[in-house]
Amino acid sequence: xxxxxxIAKGLLQTDVADRLGKNxxxxxxxxxxxxxxxxxxxxxxxxxxxxxxxxxxxRYEAEIExxxxxxxx
Numbered sequence: 001x002x003x004x005x006x007i008a009k010g011l012l013q014t015d016v017a018d019r020l021g022k023n024x025x026x027x028x029x030x031x032x033x034x035x036x037x038x039x040x041x042x043x044x045x046x047x048x049x050x051x052x053x054x055x056x057x058x059r060y061e062a063e064i065e066x067x068x069x070x071x072x073x
Contacts, residue, residue: 001060003031005049019048 006016006027013027020026029035030045037045046053 001056001063002045002049005051005056006031009049011049016045016048020044 006013013031014024017024017027026035030037043053046056
């Protein structure tokens, strides 16, 4: 979901990495699921992507619910 948000904002991984003061590989790894963000890192990413944490969590919960519903079928 973070990758989708980044792309929708017209940002490259390098753009996000530069704004975070991190390497591009940092962004690449969390987008691929190879690295998990701790909460302070997530807050920084949300700020860079200009997304509200509460909106992101609602979207995440909706996706989990959709996955759960599709597995029940």
